[in-house]
Amino acid sequence: MEAARQETRAESATGDREIVISRLIDAPRELVFEAFTEVRHLSRWWGPEGFTTTTRFFEFREGGEWYFVLHGPDGTDYSGWIRWLRIAPPERIALLHGESRDDPNAFESVLTFTPDGAATRIVMRTVFPTKELRDEAVEKYHAVEGGRQTLSNLAAYVTEIVRKGAEG
Known part of the structure; x- marks a missing residue:
């Protein structure tokens, strides 16, 4: 019971700085999990609808990094960088995400992968350094909708793999 109360306190302490999808x-x-690692x-589904991803460097291990460019549908390129902080296959990934390694506004995300019958529930909990950065991500960069679209792309991608596997 004490652990549940501590978790609730921790969540409420970051609630105004987080997005959960x-x-x-x-x-x-x-x-x-494999599609995410x-x-x-990753390069086939990462990003919101209409975006494509070019990977510059990828090393999936704790402390490893992923440098990539998201290409927007309007032709705008967005640099991206992720450092993998903690990895517990196939249950959990913690990462730091920013525009570059020295991005002072980088934010931490924890992804959990939980079996739900034959399906998987993925939860992406992102905590920003400040409430203002979270609000800017939501308002200026449409982070909630972009996150939903990214997970939708992941769902479509792995569902297609499953479908092809059933046919093959």
């Missing part, structure tokens, strides 16, 4: 994906947890998959 969840999605049920009709695919096994191991496949959803192998560059051959």
